[in-house]
Amino acid sequence: xxxxxFNTLFLLSINLVAQERSPNHMLVIGGGGEPEGDTTxxxxxLNRLGGYLDKNDKDWNIGVSFNGGHSRTExxxxxxxxxxxxSFTEERYNQLISEYEQKLISGExxxxxxxxxxxxxxxxxxxxxxRTHGVSTASGAIEDYDNLSGSSIxxxxxxxxxxxxxxxxxxxxxxxxxxxxSGATQVLANANTxxxxxxxxxxxxxxxxxxxxxxxxxRTLEDIFLRxxxxxxxxxxMLSSPxxxxxxxxxYPLVKKYLMYDNxxxxxxxxxxxxxxxxxxxxACFVRQESLxxxxxxNLIGEVEDITSRRYRRLISALEEYEELRSVHRQEYVRQxxxxxxxxxxxxxxxxxxxxxxSAKEILNSRQSTIDYYQNKMNEEPSNNTWEFNLxxxxxxxxxxxxxxxxxxxxxxxxxxxxxxxxxxxxxxxxGREMAELYDDLYEELSEDDNTPxxxxxxxx
Amino acid sequence: xFKYLILLSLFTFNTFxxxxxxxxxxxxxxPEKSGVMLVINPKTKSEIKMKFNEKVLVKVxxxxxxxxxxxxxxxxxxxxxxxxxxxxxxxxxxxxxxxHRNTVKILKKEISCK
Numbered sequence: 001x002x003x004x005x006f007n008t009l010f011l012l013s014i015n016l017v018a019q020e021r022s023p024n025h026m027l028v029i030g031g032g033g034e035p036e037g038d039t040t041x042x043x044x045x046l047n048r049l050g051g052y053l054d055k056n057d058k059d060w061n062i063g064v065s066f067n068g069g070h071s072r073t074e075x076x077x078x079x080x081x082x083x084x085x086x087s088f089t090e091e092r093y094n095q096l097i098s099e100y101e102q103k104l105i106s107g108e109x110x111x112x113x114x115x116x117x118x119x120x121x122x123x124x125x126x127x128x129x130x131r132t133h134g135v136s137t138a139s140g141a142i143e144d145y146d147n148l149s150g151s152s153i154x155x156x157x158x159x160x161x162x163x164x165x166x167x168x169x170x171x172x173x174x175x176x177x178x179x180x181x182s183g184a185t186q187v188l189a190n191a192n193t194x195x196x197x198x199x200x201x202x203x204x205x206x207x208x209x210x211x212x213x214x215x216x217x218x219r220t221l222e223d224i225f226l227r228x229x230x231x232x233x234x235x236x237x238m239l240s241s242p243x244x245x246x247x248x249x250x251x252y253p254l255v256k257k258y259l260m261y262d263n264x265x266x267x268x269x270x271x272x273x274x275x276x277x278x279x280x281x282x283x284a285c286f287v288r289q290e291s292l293x294x295x296x297x298x299n300l301i302g303e304v305e306d307i308t309s310r311r312y313r314r315l316i317s318a319l320e321e322y323e324e325l326r327s328v329h330r331q332e333y334v335r336q337x338x339x340x341x342x343x344x345x346x347x348x349x350x351x352x353x354x355x356x357x358x359s360a361k362e363i364l365n366s367r368q369s370t371i372d373y374y375q376n377k378m379n380e381e382p383s384n385n386t387w388e389f390n391l392x393x394x395x396x397x398x399x400x401x402x403x404x405x406x407x408x409x410x411x412x413x414x415x416x417x418x419x420x421x422x423x424x425x426x427x428x429x430x431x432g433r434e435m436a437e438l439y440d441d442l443y444e445e446l447s448e449d450d451n452t453p454x455x456x457x458x459x460x461x
Numbered sequence: 462x463f464k465y466l467i468l469l470s471l472f473t474f475n476t477f478x479x480x481x482x483x484x485x486x487x488x489x490x491x492p493e494k495s496g497v498m499l500v501i502n503p504k505t506k507s508e509i510k511m512k513f514n515e516k517v518l519v520k521v522x523x524x525x526x527x528x529x530x531x532x533x534x535x536x537x538x539x540x541x542x543x544x545x546x547x548x549x550x551x552x553x554x555x556x557x558x559x560x561h562r563n564t565v566k567i568l569k570k571e572i573s574c575k
Contacts (some may be wrong), residue, residue: 010528035541041506122506141539143482144567145507150539180506204561205506234559235505322559328554362523365553370525375490380494385517394522421489421528424556454508 023113024326026060027100028081030121030179031067032088033136033151038072039206042120045178046073048212049118050080052461056217057082063100065092068122068138088121088138093154097162104165111170114459116221123179124148126201132156133184133201135177145180145204148187155342156185163193174221174459178211180204182238186248187241194456199238208232221459226443235437244454247442251435258430313436322427329420336361337413348400350392358397362406364414367395471547481546483569485532486511487554487562490524496511497521498537502561509565511543513574520548530554539566546574 028049034040046066053060067073069089077085086092100117103109122136124147134153136142143150159175166173173193177185183201199205208229223237238248343360372447374391381387405412488501488509496517501509513521514536532550535543 035539037542141536141541143540144565145509145540146565202560204502206504206509207506207508208504326557328553333553333555356519358523361553365527366523367525368494371524373497373525386514386518390518390522394521397523418526421526421556425558435543439549455505 007383013016017075022059023110024060025063025103025109025113025115026118027063027065027086027096027115028094028120029065029093029117030135031070031073031077031142032138032140033122033148035067035141038070040070040073042066042067043073044077044207044214045120045209046049046076046080048209049215050076052212052217053080053082053214054459065096086423090139090152090154093137095157096131097158099161101165102163103172105345106171106342109169109171111383114172114174115166116174116176116459117159117162119182120178122148122151123177123181124153125181126184130157130184131154131160131187133179133181135179138177150208154271156188159188159221163188163190166190167192169455172455172458174456175251176211176221178205183194183236183248186238186240186245189245189455191453194454194459195240196221196456197238198235202236203235205237206232206235215461217461218303219316219461221461222454222456224461225456226440229439231435232432233439234432236435241456243443243446243450243454244456246446249441250441251438298360312438313401315438316426317432318431318434321387322424322431325423325427327415327425332416332420336364339411339414340364343404346400348396350389350396354389354393356393357434360404363397363401364402364411365413365417366394368398369399370394374455451452465516481534481536481548481572481574482538483532483534483572484540485530485566485568487528487564488522489556490526490545492525497514497525499529501540503562505561509540511540511545514544514546517545517548520551523552524551525564528556532568534572534574538570540561544552556572 029263031040031042034042051291054061062082064077064081064084065086065088066081068084068089072444074085100109100115105351105456119135122142122145126133128149132155133149134155136151137147137154138152139152139310142148163173163175167190171192174196175185175188175193176198177195179202180199181201182199182205183203184198184263185197186195186201187194196248198211206233210231211224213231213404214224214227217225222239222241225244229237236252238244238252279453340360345357345359346363347355349355371391371394374387374394377384377387378391390404403417465542475487487502488499488511489503491498491500495512496514496515498513499513501511501546505573531545531548532554534547537543538547
């Protein structure tokens with residue numbers, strides 16, 4: 001009898017444990033738009049997400065629809081996220097969102113539960129009637145990274161109903177959109193839906209996996225956002241917390257005006273043609289035009305600063321330095337164009353009489369490191385004649401460069417152009433750091449007196 | 462005779478295939494172990510790497526480790542991992558790492574690869 005009672009109690013307890021439900025639900029989708037191959041750029045992010053789930057997967061009910069057609073990526077999904085992966089097609093996307101809507105309606109996902117939807121794929125700029133933006137599914141490879149042509153696309157507007165249901169059913173919904181231009185998804189936010197966007201609506205996201213790297217048990221979505229945005233602040237990631245929205249509304253139009261100013265001025269992509277055309281026809285006019293446009297921007301920022309705070313000064317100073325450096329670089333190219341205008345193009349020949357025509361600018365900007373590269377390639381692939389050929393012709397270029405400088409010593413400092421890239425990168429990093437500090441300062445200050453309900457502080461990993 | 466006609470028609474079809482594209486690109490010339498690459502939108506999720514075909518390197522040599530603007534023909538529709546098989550125009554350009562403006566412009570969506 002005792003044995004029977006013990007057995008019954010034992011079986012009952014096992015049953016209760018087995019039925020204990022988790023209030024945490026996660027859906028991972030994406031991996032689309034990549035060219036043919038075994039891997040995708042999303043592999044590292046999946047591995048890192050797996051690192052978090054390794055220790056915490058028992059706490060989550062996980063659904064996944066990721067990629068389709070890249071064998072290594074699919075193996076990573078199966079190993080790190082879980083079995084039951086399906087290809088991320090338009091059909092599957094719509095099915096899944098409908099399934100999760102039904103879970104909220106039926107109460108399978110209950111009041112007080114949390115649902116985190118992680119979207120890691122390529123994203124387009126907002127266009128047409130979309131409130132949010134389009135993202136790539138598994139079909140096709142991208143031909144244009146701004147509108148994702150070449151790839152099959154689904155709209156995140158499809159998540160609107162899910163967001164509304166989260167509010168209606170008191171479910172905490174976190175939408176983590178890690179695609180490019182993901183700031184467009186912020187519109188889905190409400191009192192129960194927190195939206196974490198990996199980048200601003202007009203910029204590319206960076207492949208830094210900063211969200212996944214900062215996943216830790218106990219951290220809220222807000223915590224993770226504030227940490228992860230420090231890794232590359234210039235991508236201007238966004239959070240729909242009440243304070244995040246206030247700061248974004250204040251800072252982003254300012255920064256966006258700077259980031260986009262030459263595009264807006266001359267009508268978007270037309271700028272590309274006008275750049276080359278104006279530069280070639282009248283380098284001095286080009287420089288003056290750009291300076292005027294930048295001054296208009298700085299006047300606008302000055303007006304905003306009067307209204308807001310002195311803390312913008314460091315960011316403005318960083319932006320000014322960045323633009324000043326680019327202006328110096330532009331001036332250098334103009335100077336070169338003027339200096340070299342009288343020196344005709346030259347035919348450079350190898351010892352076995354292969355000849356190619358180079359401009360004076362090309363000869364004078366050529367570098368010794370190109371010879372080093374071809375020397376290494378010859379050592380690696382001695383049977384490939386291409387390397388020896390290019391090595392020889394470049395030696396002839398460098399020899400001619402030396403003669404030109406001897407004849408006109410003022411040409412020697414044209415090599416300054418080889419530092420343009422690293423100098424500009426350094427200034428851009430400084431702008432990023434100032435943006436990060438400004439954001440942090442504002443967030444901290446505004447948090448002190450803010451009691452607005454914050455869905456981003458309720459989503460907890 | 463019939464077999465020869467089929468072979469001839471297949472050859473003709475391939476001759477007129479227009480799998481190539483003409484683009485205007487702004488990127489960084491990066492000499493790497495696998496070849497000389499054009500890197501566009503570096504470190505972003507929209508980073509594109511294209512390889513210069515060995516036949517065009519003679520034009521690219523003065524531009525190693527420089528930002529460039531180039532009008533080129535690539536050998537496929539997809540941008541990623543495409544090969545640049547012809548250079549029509551090339552010049553030095555300014556870096557703009559804060560915002561990758563106008564880095565890819567499609568001039569002709571389909572063009573003969575010859």
